[in-house]
Amino acid sequence: MNEPTSTVSMTVNGASVQREIATRLSLVDFLRETLRLTGTHVGCEHGICGACSVLLDGDPVRACLMFAVQADGHAITTVEGLAAPDGTMSVLQDSFCETHGLQCGYCTPGMLIAAHALLEQNARPSTGQIRDAISGNLCRCTGYQQIVDAIQLAAQRRGDAVSLAAQRGGDAVSIAAQRAGDATR
Amino acid sequence: MAEKTSPYGFRYIGAKRRTKEDPRFVTGRGRFAADVQLPGMLHVAIVASPYPSARVKAFDTTAALALPGVRYVLTGAELCAAIDPMYVGVDAPKVKRYPLADGLVRYAGEWVAAVVAETRAIAEDAVELIEVDFEPQPHVVDPEVAVRADSVKVHPEHGSNVLFHRKFVWGDVDGAFARADHRLAFRARWGRSATVPIETFVAVAQWDAGNEILDIWASIQMPKYPDQVARALRLPGNAVRVHFDVDVGGSYGVKRGIKHTLLVAYLARKLGAPVRFLEDRLENMRGGDMHGPDRIFDMQVAFDQDGTIRAWKIKALDDVGAYAGRSPLQLGKPVSAICGPYRIPAVEYEPTSVMTHKTPQEAVRGFGQAPTNFAMECTIDRVARHLRMDRLVLRRKNLIRKDEFPYRIPSGTTYDSGDYHAVLDKALAAANYDELLHRRDEARRAGRLAGIGVSTCLEPSGGNSSFEPLFNPKNETTTWMDSCLVRVDLTGAITGVFGTSSAGQGHQTLVATVLGEVFERDPAGIRVIHADSLNALPSNSPVGSRMAIMLGGAAAGAARQIKETLIAIGAHNLGVGVDGVTYRDGDVFATIHPEKRLTWDQLVEIAHRKYHRMPPGVEPGLQAKFVWEVPTGGTMPTEDGQVQMYPCYSFESHVVYVEIDPDTGKPVLQRYVVGHDCGVMINPDIVHGMTYGGVAHGIGAALYEKFAFSDDGQLLSGTFMDYLIPSALEVPEIRIVDHCTPSPLTTFGQKGSGEAGYLGGPAAIACAINDALDPLGTEIAETPMSHLALWTLIRDARVKPQLKDAA
Incomplete structure (x- = not known):
């Protein structure tokens, strides 16, 4: 191969990486194929579906629309970087499990990235703000309902954790439970 | 987290419980087909036809083959000679389909050649360098034109564009129409769409020359997939090993992927290297062959002044695109609910499946x-x-x-x-x-x-797939079983095994919940795995809303067999008849003397190690399989097309x-x-x-x-x-x-x-x-x-x- 190459240095999930890569390599291919971080997925490769979302210096971006060289010198966070270093799931990840905010899991990493970025900026988003924040991430399994529930639950739990004084009588799972609880037999 | 109890009185079934699958996906640890990385793996890019109907006259591949990193260019002529055509769901043997066009292109986007290279990017570059000499032919895209005898033919050898046509009449339809107070007729049209998963088709194949086994990792949801792949490749079924433990990134019916699989399988064997094809979105949309039904309904209904519906007539013209596959059968399923939830005593149904020069329906x-x-x-x-x-x-x-x-x-x-x-x-x-x-x-x-x-x-x-015999007299399919294998190992841990892939339906949770229910053991500790196709039991894959019924029933059946063995072991060792013992939470005790008991661990130990304490005639080791037949299945349609x-x-x-x-x-x-x-x-x-x-x-x-x-x-x-x-x-x-x-x-x-x-x-x-x-x-x-x-x-x-x- 005589492809032009470049050297890129960036921080990925807190670790410094430096690689010699094909200059035309997209960021998502760099993450998936070069670094083998396969949690980030590829859905449309034209910037619509959001499956490839990662955080670039804290902001969600489409890794399919960027070249890896454009991320040179920046900090990237992928879904693999959302959990604590000891592997404990973040409140958001755990909330997705609680409300079953996913099915096939393919859009999930991108959804988590979008939701994580939202909650970092807005600790108590309304349902409308949640829907707006994930509207750049397409999901074909869930109809978004349990994803919205998960993000609401995570916001509530994060809030509860921050403010012990604001201890509430309601169970943290009440949102999901309410929705599932229409069953009357 | 709180677990809500079952509203049905079960222990686990119906309770609010977390799934087994979700944690791996939220942590980025799913394993999708595109995540499979094999040493020396090569990549495929597709040359597609820009014409809806054309003869492929010649290729010039010189420049592509000269590009560093390019390994091979495969054309339709080579592939079609080396493999057999893909399965057709109706009796239309001359409607032949291969992964690459057989010299005649039948829709814009149809694959005509495949480039294999060291990277996907190089393969795509090489595609741009290939020149194809197409000779455009007349085409037809309107199904109402295509259905006419004088239309341009998509498959001239078939003699017509109609794949299937039949008029079913059940009950006194004409009488009801004559007697009813009112009649209405109108046309409804269902546009061509599909469920379009966010993951495109992906297939990876590797030929294990030492064992002469083809290994496949693919994003699929397809009944009889291993068999269809083996047949088309002229291999015995036991030479194809489909790894069903690949997570499928959504399917909702469409991830059939036979042509994708045949392409990489042929190339992997030919080139002696693992080969991967990963569709890009445009390929997926135009050449992934996953478009849904595209129908014109002419509806007529006869009803009385008081609102009583007497009869209806449904005429459905379905445009299936350029090839058959299972698509014509999608006109068959509605026979099973042809009057909807209504009391309509007489129904006429006239389905027609017609081919046009469009992407095939799946x-x-x-x-x-x-x-x-x-x-x-x-x-x-x-x-x-x-x-x-x-x-x-x-x-x-x-x-x-x-x-x-x-x-x-x-x-x-x-x-x-x-x-x-x-x-x-x-x-x-x-x-x-x-x-x-x-x-x-x-x-x-x-x-x-x-x-x-x-x-x-x-x-x-x-x-139970009985639209197959209904729509094809040569097809006598009357079973559409599914199965599960359950084992309890020496440590007392329970494993459920089944033989199909999952695309988000939560089959691992389903099986674990059912096994937990029958064994009265916590599903959280139960492991459920996808066997590969050579280790698996018969399965017809998760289609037709069937897995809760079929895989659930199979898992319960297998678990009950093991439970009976545990009860027999308990009774034998407690010195009482099986009617005199009770099974609870995995323990077996004498019903009238509950202190006389054998625990789960003791029962398991006996079954695995202590043959001298086994009841006579009982198989040691705790493993059972159960093949569950569709309830009410097993019969052929009647002459007039009635079928369960x-x-x-x-x-x-x-x-x-x-x-x-x-x-x-x-x-x-x-x-x-x-x-x-x-x-x-x-x-x-x-x-x-x-x-x-x-x-x-x-x-x-x-x-x-x-x-x-x-x-x-x-x-x-x-x-x-x-x-x-x-x-x-x-x-x-x-x-x-x-x-x-x-x-x-x-x-x-x-x-x-x-x-x-x-x-x-x-x-x-x-x-x-x-x-x-x-x-x-x-x-x-x-x-x-x-x-x-x-x-x-x-x-x-x-x-x-x-x-x-x-x-």
């Missing part, structure tokens, strides 16, 4: 039922409008009553159970229907276009409130409620999730999504900028109200639910939109009901009276 969620439900519900609403009768009164009058089950419909299928009136009432109550009526009327008074839609639809589930096709019938009633912006045609769904009865839910979160997702698919099909083709056969919506998938802003908050009528035919009373939401959604949305348009005196019976289509109708309705006035 199975889509519901297998042809969603379009049919849409057409049937549009019919019910038209009858109501014709009689100026309340739609709910009309529905309640004709819905099959709770006390009439099991109910045999004219086409020979018996519905197992249901309480349609109760589910409809629950949905209306949850939607606050009376308040909605008030709101709609207020909106209308304020000059807005507002409407309420209600649908009452069936989901046939647990399919599905055992279980789930029911859903949607209530939708819509307002349409008259200036833009944009409909906004302001309230969405689904009443749903799929019997006993094994995991309510999973069932609700699939239902929400089905509704979203329904919203897409009803309002946004269309694989549009130009008159010259070009796909116009090959990207997500033209093919519009609803986002969280288009899909409203959805409320589900559950109801449970257990099936008498299944292990725990469960029915299927994988197609829920999608089967009643488009019907209800169409109903709401037509209610909104009603004051304008206009209506629509075609999907997608796009903004433009609605805007045009609204404008015409407003302009016409003015023109009349002017005249």
Whole structure:
């Protein structure tokens, strides 16, 4: 191969990486194929579906629309970087499990990235703000309902954790439970 | 986290419990086909035809082969000579399909050659360097033209574009039409869309030359996949090992992927290296062969003044595109619910499957039922409008009553159970229907276009595939079994094994919950694995809303065998008969002396190590398999096409409130409620999730999504900028109200639910939109009901009276 190459240095999930890569390599291919971080997925490769979302210096971006060289010198966070270093799931990840905010899991990493970025900026988003924040991430399994529930639950739990004084009588799972609880037999 | 207890009195079934699958996905540890990385793996890119119909005269591959990193260029001539054609679902042996065109291209986007290179990027570069000499031929894209005898032929050797045509008549249809007070006829049209998963098709193949085994990792959901791959490659079935433990990134019916698999399998064997093909989105949309039904319905209905429906006639012309596959069979499934949930004693059904020069159709969620439900519900609403009768009164009058089950419909299928009136009432109550009526009327008074839609639809589930013999006399398929193997190892841990892949349906949770229920052991500790196809038991894959019924039933059957063995071991060692012991939480004790007991661990130890303590004639080791046949399956259709096709019938009633912006045609769904009865839910979160997702698919099909083709056969919506998938802003908050009528035919009373939401959604949305348009005196019976289509109708309705006035 005589492809032009470049050297890129960036921080990925807190670790410094430096690689010699094909200059035309997209960021998502760099993450998936070069670094083998396969949690980030590829859905449309034209910037619509959001499956490839990662955080670039804290902001969600489409890794399919960027070249890896454009991320040179920046900090990237992928879904693999959302959990604590000891592997404990973040409140958001755990909330997705609680409300079953996913099915096939393919859009999930991108959804988590979008939701994580939202909650970092807005600790108590309304349902409308949640829907707006994930509207750049397409999901074909869930109809978004349990994803919205998960993000609401995570916001509530994060809030509860921050403010012990604001201890509430309601169970943290009440949102999901309410929705599932229409069953009357 | 809190676990809500089962509303059905089970220990685990029906309880709110986390799934087994979710943690790996939220931490980025799923393993999808594109994540499979094999040493020395090569990559494929496709050369596709720009013409809908053309002869492939010659290739110039010189420049491509000269590009560093390019290993091979495969053309149709080589591949078609080396493998057998792919499976055809109807009796049409001359409609041959290969992964690469056999010299004649039949749709724009059809694959004509494949480039293999060291990277995907190089392979794609090389595609640009290949020159193909095409000789364009005449083409046909209109199904009503294609069906004519004098039309251009997509497969000239077949002699016609018609793949299947038959007129079924069940009951005295003509008599009913002659005697009824009223008759109506209209046309409904279901546009071409699909469930379009976010993951495209991916297939990886490796030829293990030492063992002469083909290893496959693919993103698939396909009945008989290993067998079809083996047959086409002229290999024995035991030379194909499909790794079903690959996570599939969504399918909803479409991930069939046989051609993708054959291509990489052939190349891997030929080149002696692992080969991967990963579709890009445009390839997926135009050449992935996953477009859904594309139908014209000519509906006729005969009914009396009091609203009693006497008979209907359904004529369905389905445009399946350029090849057959299983697509014609999607006209077959509706036979199993041909009168919907209504008491209609006489039905005529005339399906025609016709080929055109378009991307081939494949199975889509519901297998042809969603379009049919849409057409049937549009019919019910038209009858109501014709009689100026309340739609709910009309529905309640004709819905099959709770006390009439099991109910045999004219086409020979018996519905197992249901309480349609109760589910409809629950949905209306949850939607606050009376308040909605008030709101709609207020909106209308304020000059807005507002409407309420209600649908009452069936989901046939647990399919036994008897549309195959119905649509192909040479096919005698009467079983569509599924199976499970269960073992308890020496440590006492339980493992369930099954032989198909999953695409988000939560099969591991399903099996673990069922095993936990039977063994009375916590499902959290139960492992469930996907065996590869050489280790697996018979399976027909998760199609036709069948896994809760079939895999659930198989898992329970296998677990019960092991439980019987444990009871026999306990009884033998306690010195009492099996009738004198009780099994509880894994322990076996003497019923009248509970202190005389053997624990789970002791029973397991005996079964694995202490043959001297085993009852005579009982097999040591704790392993059992169970192959579960579809309940009510096993019979061939009658001469007049009556057949029991599905055992279980789930029911859903949607209530939708819509307002349409008259200036833009944009409909906004302001309230969405689904009443749903799929019997006993094994995991309510999973069932609700699939239902929400089905509704979203329904919203897409009803309002946004269309694989549009130009008159010259070009796909116009090959990207997500033209093919519009609803986002969280288009899909409203959805409320589900559950109801449970257990099936008498299944292990725990469960029915299927994988197609829920999608089967009643488009019907209800169409109903709401037509209610909104009603004051304008206009209506629509075609999907997608796009903004433009609605805007045009609204404008015409407003302009016409003015023109009349002017005249």
